Amino acid sequence: MKAINNTHLKLRNGVVLTPVIEPVIVALDKYFREANLTAFVTSGLRDAHDQLRIVKRYLKVKGLDKHYPEAMNCTHPANKSGKYYEWQLAWSHLLNVGVIINPPLAAECLMDYVRNGKNRKGTTINQTPHANGVCFDIGGAAGDDATIADELVVMRKAMKDGVKGLINILPEHNNNAIHCDCVRT
Numbered sequence: 458m459k460a461i462n463n464t465h466l467k468l469r470n471g472v473v474l475t476p477v478i479e480p481v482i483v484a485l486d487k488y489f490r491e492a493n494l495t496a497f498v499t500s501g502l503r504d505a506h507d508q509l510r511i512v513k514r515y516l517k518v519k520g521l522d523k524h525y526p527e528a529m530n531c532t533h534p535a536n537k538s539g540k541y542y543e544w545q546l547a548w549s550h551l552l553n554v555g556v557i558i559n560p561p562l563a564a565e566c567l568m569d570y571v572r573n574g575k576n577r578k579g580t581t582i583n584q585t586p587h588a589n590g591v592c593f594d595i596g597g598a599a600g601d602d603a604t605i606a607d608e609l610v611v612m613r614k615a616m617k618d619g620v621k622g623l624i625n626i627l628p629e630h631n632n633n634a635i636h637c638d639c640v641r642t
């Protein structure tokens with residue numbers, strides 16, 4: 458069974474599948490069919506280069522791109538300027554203004570970033586779990602007033618039923634997505 462044949466939980470263009478996430482995406486299709494809801498997998502495997510592109514995209518969205526030419530021009534996630542990665546301060550600034558995003562590579566957060574009452578400035582934040590190919594995101598339906606509410610109902614049922622390989626779901630309301638963690642089965 459291939460996820461490309463799904464009728465209700467479909468793949469957005471460019472989503473990279475792995476042997477861990479594909480069977481779960483296939484198994485979830487029937488839950489969305491039963492709910493008569495069409496939804497999209499918006500992200501699968503994402504390496505450090507992909508994550509750097511996403512950091513740059515958010516810098517633009519937040520109007521921070523002009524302040525960080527070094528990050529915007531960074532061509533490889535491992536490039537450093539002195540002690541830090543070329544994107545590191547810019548990425549830290551994203552956390553500082555409330556964009557919760559993993560760094561392309563594990564890195565120390567250089568600005569105030571308070572989460573769950575604790576300032577993470579000076580602590581190392583891990584690379585995106587998407588880099589390991591064991592998770593994927595389901596996005597909210599298209600449209601200006603889109604939310605993940607309907608998708609969450611379906612995914613909570615799937616979790617309750619114990620869909621093989623699916624171990625956790627995490628609503629990310631800011632990104633209008635549900636992050637889904639999987640394990641090899």
Ligand SMILES: [Zn+2]
Binds near residue numbers: 587592594635636637
């Ligand atoms: Zn995710």
